[in-house]
Amino acid sequence: MSEVMNTYQERLDRVFKTLRLEQADRVPVLGTYGTWGAYYGGYTDSETNWDMDKCGKAMLKMANDIPMDMLHQPFARPGGVYQALGSKAFHYLSDSNIVQYSDESAQIMKDDEYPEFSKDPFRFLVEKVLPRKYAELAKDSPMRDLAFAKGAMKFGMFGAQKGAIKGSLAAQGMPVLFDGIILHPMDWIADFFRGIKGVFGDIRRRPAELSEAIQAFTPLVIRLGMGQVHMAPPSPNPKALLLPLHLPTMLKVADFDKYYWPSFKMIMEFFAAHNVYVIPFYEGDWSRFYNHLQELPAKKTMGWFEHGDPKEMKQKLQDTMCIIGLFPATLLQYGTKEECIAKAKELLDNLAPGGGYIFGTDKELIAPQDAKAENVIAVNKFVMEYGIYK
Template identity: 30%
Template structure:
């Protein structure tokens, strides 16, 4: 019987081999799930809010009962307790008691791009944060106490994320593919400062302001993942969630979004880092840009994509992750899901550069039929052997 370390090394080798566009011993399988694991284990988010060990046990249950070579996260990536002391949060719990939602969060005015570009840290700390978090506008020492409590919660969150990945590795030999997050500068502007509706207006009224502000944010994004390191080389990747590209034309994307995004991914690649780019929505109209990403440095999760077309058009540049529509796993029969999985593996596995997974993250309790998920993951692990 293989040791836990041998299992871990075998799975990491599988991942790294396919990122290099070489054929691994079998097609790597990833389970793309987050808050869904709570419902699967019979819990709600309030059950684990102050209990990281219970949260870990929920993730371990999934890893023990559903075959996979990696998880994209070993813990919940959103923690509302960080924001509670500051009396403002971009997140809230859904009525199902399991999922977390992001709400429109607009605190930056249309004419403030110049301030942000001139000195991002000064503008964010002195002007935006007091607007975003009412407790920071309270008199001293109330504001300081709120900040201390928020930092303490944030440190607990970081410790949870690190320790849960270590526990999955040491207890189960399970790699956690994400070690940190690098949000695209234009997506930062949308998600935290201007909101989706406002930034779409800014695309037309002030594109240059967006471009300059996004450029100014790049050093902060890179330093946030470097933490002083000279190399980012590791067994894991930096998650790059993308929100706006699916709403942009190719012309808008090329002018406004792509310049800062390309600089960011080039710098991560130059530091020997690997990336997990979550291409939300459809990127099919942007594939020519994807082929400019440094080869063999990125895994791309394709949310709404024809996986076969993606294999032909971008499969030699980036590693494709996807192929199994979450809707099929939820609504279709077992054999239909297995037939689809076979078709995907036959087309996408040759030559490496492919990871089999569901195309969207399982979040809500009823997002997936568990028996279908178990069946397709186990099938691909066996059938995908070269």
């Protein structure tokens, strides 16, 4: 085995050994660098969305310049697909800005359409949601059919290009964690069908219909996740899906128990049973729900956390899941190297003992000013040196 492949395998083993709550040789470092990576590579977000070669070059530059064990995922969005389908949701404020999503465009499902949605979520998506979200799909045939075919072709090309980027990274010893992304059914309904305000209104006015819709949508979400796993290039590496969680910290505990937790637990248990790691991004402060999280399949997930007391989190979750995150991205932006390193030391002292901790930022880096590269490099070097298990 070549030196590069040895490095690749060592990094991969270090991350997944830690994910299984085993103690590796040192604390792994996950590069949670999203569209910030485009700017680090000398491009804009819009450039990398339209030219995947530029996305690949930016990721390779990060892999070469920044000490880490793994990148979390390619950061580009399929601009060609949005254009082909006539997206009403994704747009740019300027040519050099980050792609924006309009919540108003999510309010496309009427409140009296829940029964129709619950009866057949997939049919409703195809026949109602897509034509409302994408102007070209609302046209009559053959224009609609041509737009769909063009969008499918563009999406296939986008997937192939992402696969090529992951291959190029692997060729220089850098693994990529995620094979795809899924959303919780309630988040999906809020983000793309009803809007956040619409869903909170539905909790009050149509609680039974909302609950039924979430239950009906859950199997389709699972199918979409497994589809991405199966489409990933053949590899002996473990498969992993990202699951961003948006609504829970806005919900009352009673509403979380009713609408969110049953489907979330079902999704996590299904993928754990199929040896797929689903890694939620726990946005906000989840301390109210630590007791819930203790019910998830042990050693089968990793919690990417934005906020929380490291000591409490370690105490409550160390037997259930690997912890990642908590390092404040704002400190990488505004702090000195010394301040950044001091914070990293604090997190390692509280979270690293015994294993089960992967170093990462509290959120994905997005804008060019989200972090100073010199701070990122200094902190990662420190973690690799200080985080060695004796």
